Amino acid sequence: MAFIHDVLERPSYGWKDENGNLAKPAPGQIFKEFFSRLNIFRSKKNWLSFMSWAMVAVLAVFLLLFVFKYFSLQGLIIAFVYSMVVMGTHGTIWYHRYCTHGAYKFSNNFWRFVTQNLTLKIIPEEIYAISHHVHHALSDTPGDPYNAQGGFLYCFLADVNHQPINRNMNEKDYQRCLTLMKHTGVTCNSYTQYQKWGSLAKPFNMILGVIANWAFWFTVFYLIGGPALACAIFGAAGFWAVGVRTFNYEGHGKGEDKRREGIDHNRKDMSVNQLWPGLVAGEWHNNHHLFPKSARSGFKPYQIDMAWVYIKLMYTFGAVSQYKDSKAQFLKEYVQPALQPEPVYCPQTGKQIFATK
Template sequence: MAFLDHVLQAPAYGWKDVQGDLIKPSIRQILREFFSRLNVFSNRKNWLPFFSWFKVLCLVPFFILFLFKYMDPWMLLVGFMYSMVILGTHGTIWHHRYCTHGAYHFRNPFWRFFTQNLTISIIPEEIYAISHHVHHSKSDQPGDPYNAEAGFWYCFLADVNHQPIAKNLSEDDYCRVKALMKHTGVKANTYAQYQKWGSYVNPYRAVMSWILNWSFWYLAFYLVGGHALACTIFGSAGFWAIGVRTFNYEGHGKGKDKKREGVDHNQKDNSINQLWPGFVAGEWHNNHHLYPKSARSGFRPYQVDTAWYYIKFMSMIGAVKSYKDSKKDYYRQYHQPYLESKMKACAGSELTANRTDINKQINVS
């Protein structure tokens, strides 16, 4: 069995049936799986998905304080910019293009640490990166951890139900997980520790990193704008943490083929380029599926790519030593051939129309 076929912990309802077709569980099955995997009392190896959602719950009080005490037009604007643009862009920069795809390389560990902690820490690198490799290998196929064809809740709760690594990997397979994560700077468990905790990251290190990150950022925001600013930004982070879980369902056409001619050139899956995720986070998803290892996915002039702007700036100041930019390849392999095919089709239509007019004139005469 290929490594990516079993690196993730399969849900109780399975990935596919005996015919090889996608299993589409009911909402009840999905919720049962979700709560069973959050139960750290029945199995301590459930600690990482529990920890991930625990951090989201910790952001709820900040959101309530913002909503009922600190909200005004300016704070609303700040919260919108932080949640939609800053956190969204950081997710693309760090979790997506670096941790998963290694689309660029830092000059040294300092700049990696700086970029990692550029925002409030929310999503564990391990849950995102390993499962995203599987997503690209099996996009919109059985085994895709957030297959939109299985419905909204299948995607929304995927970080718990489908994305954690398997708890019974062999030592060789665990070494392959370590190889996929090594460049992120997240320190790995030994194989014995993995067998105990069921995760790549050690819980003590994860909790300490979380506490230090949140403490630093709350203090920084408090010094700038008091509790109002700090609660606004932490509350907006909670809003983003929930909202981002809807992206893969939307980004793959809600399980339907919604690709547009001349816009979405990748025909291998249902990924689509969307204006909103593109503008606020640099996530032009169909482009990304064409060139997953590219540090830029906004190839067209209108495709704003804030994540790419950060990576390019870091390259200019020497913090990023190398990156891959597939813009020229995109134009050469997809956009230009598309334009040429349209021109030929138009020329053919005009020629057909002219021939029709001549035949009409001949018949009349």
């Protein structure tokens, strides 16, 4: 467990207080840490965090252009669907189920590349994947990079304050990080380059990839619907990029135990199944924490899982070679036992006389 505890860059306020409990920094401390880690003049190793929020700032310009110059009801509907459903589902498909958990495998690198670039590229894979491994290992305990008990800001700014990898790993631990990322196709630094840049991803390759991705999609949307459509969708992507940073705070009960009997079956952490993230992005979070390596998280009839639909469809066409589906195991362990009749015994003989619920 030493690797899991040390693989992320420790914030200045630490993970634990003097009593070993979660360190809960004040808002001022969180903002101070945030701006310090965005400062590329202070250290070039801040480049990846700076880039993440720089992309949000650029996308905000498109959002303003849409609102004040190209606004239309049709554009608003398109922006809503793109941000909530398309971006949300893609985040589950690519970052969550593939990059982090390897819940399925592609037949070849072409289909991996296509899936990676189905939408605008905003989140660096290493920021999401490495920290999400830690989240599952230390969920709702000190060291969890987006521990909801730390408060809203603790989670909202976690991508800068808590999720970047440790910049002082030895070569052995750095190689372990590379192992966690090798299937994603991200071009990674050598250990010497990592010591210079403080990241797995190579700056040039990452920046070039984002530019190429954005240029492609802007061209596509511009040709389909002109600058109005391009600004609507790019602005929607920026809206999603900010909104997704609130998910884990909500998805873990805002720091409280909001699990419901018969709905949230995982009792090892505070994750909950939420209707909206589940329907629009396939993010049935409590189910996912039960079976993190499953390519499907929507196990019950009402739990629509659009991410699973994409993965299953890709499998049908041969683009995905294999996947893991834990629905049968979920039903066997958590649904069927609840449907079994309870035995009733005769008080005189002590023998079972009939069964009823």
